[in-house]
Amino acid sequence: MVQQRLLDIAVDAFGKHGLEGASTREIAAAAGTAMSSITYHYGGKEGLYLAAADHISSKMAEGMSPALLVEVADGDAVGARQAVHGMLDALFDKMMAQQTESWSLFIVREQMRPTAAFARLFDGPMGRMMRKLIRFICLATGIEEDEDARITGLMLFGQVLVLRSARASALRLFEIDTIDDTLAQRIRARIHANTNAILDALTAEAKETR
Template identity: 55%
Template sequence: MIQTRLLDIALREFGLKGPEGASTREIARAAGTAMSSITYHYGGKDGLYLAVADHIAARMAEEMGPVLDTRTSPVTGDPVVARAHIHAALSRFVDKMASDRNSDWSLFLIREQMRPTQAFDRIYGGVMGQMLDMLADLICVTAGVADRRMARIVTITLIGQVVTLRAQRATCLRLLERDEIGDDDLVLLKARIAANIDAILDRLRAEQQGLS
């Protein structure tokens, strides 16, 4: 489908060059369509950029949606189940961040992290924001945290160790002395991250019990 191809090419161009450097003429040419199709479907470069953000949000929903579908509501108050869901969500997230498959939209996202626009609002408003809210809810249950702000701070620490696999990919590969993250590296990384998750949650729970 020409629109999907157009969005995929626009995603790559915007990720590599940013909205200022990307050329809609080149995007249309690479997609095998006329410039007028961008104007017709998206109104121009700004509209195409926002459409790419929606495209990323849809892909993220497709890949991370199963994590949300298997969520147990924090209302159950079961810390063991809540912890298991935290591990499941972050394990799946590690798989996505370690893979080269999502490199195009990762570049786009890194740009939006540094200089957020309306595009970031659209991406965060999708499965990204839902997953982060879910993690904060599950942290509250797992560690007995009543302070929602504290749960959000802990969420940042948990996802930070995973995001670095993408945001600092060249550094990670150089440190591992690899050209790519192999299956054996991935097993060790996931085990270490899982241990870190437990250590953070155990410490947080002990702190909360000390406050009560």
């Protein structure tokens, strides 16, 4: 589908060159379509940029839906902890996928210099995931859903995101060209261990304050 290909190419171009640096003429040519199709469907370059952000959100949601649909009853600390791990595992799988490389460039640009597109990214699966993660952290540990809970959610989220945002550093550190399945599973296990340690510490802190 031409429109799908156009958006994939736009995400890649905007990620590499930014809104100002990307050429809609080159994007259209690479997608095998006319410049007029960008104007017709998106109203121009800015509209295409926003559509690219929506496209990333849609792609991120694919495969994440089961984790995003999980619900945990109040008082179910064990279920909440499992839900935390399930959500981080789903994010881990996304971050390890090759297709997320172009998305990451786009998202990092928006993190550094947010535009109207950032709201579309955050209000999509990214924001929903973070909010549910924070709720699950609170249910798993007994802490209040306050600033400390949000900090914890951000830190747990970040230990997975680093696999994509700092991928070059990781490869250089391990002196490898790619992360194979064996190393990926060791990283996943460490994320699980780190997460359990953090949740255990928060649970202990919550008990001390009661």
